[in-house]
Amino acid sequence: MTWLITGGAGYIGAHVARAMVAAGEEVVVLDDRSTGVAARLPESVTLVEGSASDRALLDRVLTGHGVSGVIHLAAKKQVGESVEKPLLYYRENVAGLAVLLEAVVAAGVRDFLFSSSAAVYGVPDVDVITEETPCLPINPYGETKLAGEWLVRAAGKAHGLSTACLRYFNVAGAAAPELSDTGVFNIVPMVFDRLTRGEAPRIFGDDYPTPDGTCVRDYIHVTDLAEAHLAVARGLRERAGGDLTVNVGRGEGVSVRELTAVIGEVTGHRADPVVEPRRPGDAPRAVASAARLSKELDWTARRSVREMVESAWEGWCLHHPEARARQRS
Numbered sequence: 102m103t104w105l106i107t108g109g110a111g112y113i114g115a116h117v118a119r120a121m122v123a124a125g126e127e128v129v130v131l132d133d134r135s136t137g138v139a140a141r142l143p144e145s146v147t148l149v150e151g152s153a154s155d156r157a158l159l160d161r162v163l164t165g166h167g168v169s170g171v172i173h174l175a176a177k178k179q180v181g182e183s184v185e186k187p188l189l190y191y192r193e194n195v196a197g198l199a200v201l202l203e204a205v206v207a208a209g210v211r212d213f214l215f216s217s218s219a220a221v222y223g224v225p226d227v228d229v230i231t232e233e234t235p236c237l238p239i240n241p242y243g244e245t246k247l248a249g250e251w252l253v254r255a256a257g258k259a260h261g262l263s264t265a266c267l268r269y270f271n272v273a274g275a276a277a278p279e280l281s282d283t284g285v286f287n288i289v290p291m292v293f294d295r296l297t298r299g300e301a302p303r304i305f306g307d308d309y310p311t312p313d314g315t316c317v318r319d320y321i322h323v324t325d326l327a328e329a330h331l332a333v334a335r336g337l338r339e340r341a342g343g344d345l346t347v348n349v350g351r352g353e354g355v356s357v358r359e360l361t362a363v364i365g366e367v368t369g370h371r372a373d374p375v376v377e378p379r380r381p382g383d384a385p386r387a388v389a390s391a392a393r394l395s396k397e398l399d400w401t402a403r404r405s406v407r408e409m410v411e412s413a414w415e416g417w418c419l420h421h422p423e424a425r426a427r428q429r430s
């Protein structure tokens with residue numbers, strides 16, 4: 102069977118494509134390259150350049166490549182931008198998904214995996230977030246991911262698709278330096294960016310009700326996340342018409358201060374973090390229960406936070422050689 106990966110030239114999508122190919126799956130990628138990089142993809146993968154909401158193109162790709170499963174990662178993903186441009190986010194992440202699902206149903210595709218996010222939960226006041234924790238997103242990005250899940254499940258139920266929604270927690274690291282995240286929107290590249298410019302990392306708030314007062318998050322290595330997609334994709338084949346919604350995290354909390362310390366050790370940049378005021382919308386603690394994925398598919402993340410930081414640093418230095426020069430000076 103052939104898998105179509107939308108957004109497969111992106112940071113996570115390219116890791117998923119590689120994991121699928123390494124496991125012997127046939128893969129075709131559809132990506133508009135708005136943030137994607139073609140060179141991230143293995144040579145054996147066909148890259149179709151275009152939009153994942155272009156119905157005519159989708160019809161050609163789905164039938165032309167005999168696609169029987171879709172992994173949908175293409176999306177807009179910046180929380181701040183979603184607050185400024187909610188209409189763009191709803192159009193891309195929700196209306197675009199509806200077009201894709203129409204094409205999927207028309208082409209008789211059997212399996213559909215959707216990239217969701219811990220942002221669907223908002224700021225829950227719980228120690229561990231299970232899939233039963235109420236979803237109360239606090240920004241348009243999270244809303245579009247939740248609405249996307251509703252669309253996927255409803256289409257699955259009505260049309261006999263097997264569906265899965267993967268709620269990613271904080272993704273970091275890289276399988277190889279050239280696959281690293283080139284954006285500066287997540288905490289690890291944000292700290293690297295400050296250190297490279299000779300500035301101290303920033304911590305937003307150290308008076309939260311957590312052991313060291315800084316926010317606690319659940320970080321997952323992107324290689325683990327990619328392997329989770331493979332496990333879910335294979336699991337879906339055995340559940341005709343079934344649906345699975347799962348957290349993808351390690352089930353382990355790491356505070357911003359702890360993470361910053363690991364970054365200091367790995368990079369050799371020892372600048373003490375500066376504490377700034379809290380940012381609106383930051384939950385004190387967001388840690389996944391990883392139990393469902395473990396129980397349903399016998400899958401658990403294996404890689405440590407240190408491995409995430411080390412691999413992310415190699416990728417960062419590939420794109421910012423000055424970071425290493427400053428580290429040595």
Ligand SMILES: NC(=O)c1ccc[n+]([C@@H]2O[C@H](COP(=O)([O-])OP(=O)(O)OC[C@H]3O[C@@H](n4cnc5c(N)ncnc54)[C@H](O)[C@@H]3O)[C@@H](O)[C@H]2O)c1
Nearest residue numbers: 108110111112113132133134135136137152153175176218
């Ligand atoms: N990075 C994270 O920490 C994180 C956390 C939770 C969820 N997610 C979700 O994972 C998915 C992938 O995120 P990423 O970090 O790899 O982002 P990314 O920006 O690196 O990848 C997105 C890819 O989709 C492509 N794309 C965007 N809109 C498209 C469209 N309309 N048609 C075709 N291609 C399009 C881009 O060119 C890019 O290659 C997104 O759905 C995102 O919401 C990411």
